[in-house]
Amino acid sequence: MGNARQIGQAHENKVIILQRINADYYKVKSGNTIGYLWAGWLK
Numbered sequence: 001m002g003n004a005r006q007i008g009q010a011h012e013n014k015v016i017i018l019q020r021i022n023a024d025y026y027k028v029k030s031g032n033t034i035g036y037l038w039a040g041w042l043k
Contacts, residue, residue, distance in 0.1 A: 017042075022036035 011031035019027040021036065028037045 004036075007035045015042075 008030065013028045014027040015037065016035070017026050017028055021027055024039050025036050025038075026039060026042065028035060
């Protein structure tokens with residue numbers, strides 16, 4: 001995940017976790033946007 005960039009913003013601050021990529025990142029969906037989120041941002 002070395003080339004990280006923001007592709008969107010969480011819709012209503014909610015995301016759906018689609019897949020755990022590794023210990024640090026999840027593949028998530030929020031609204032119509034799918035991307036990767038650092039695990040440290042999740043509660």
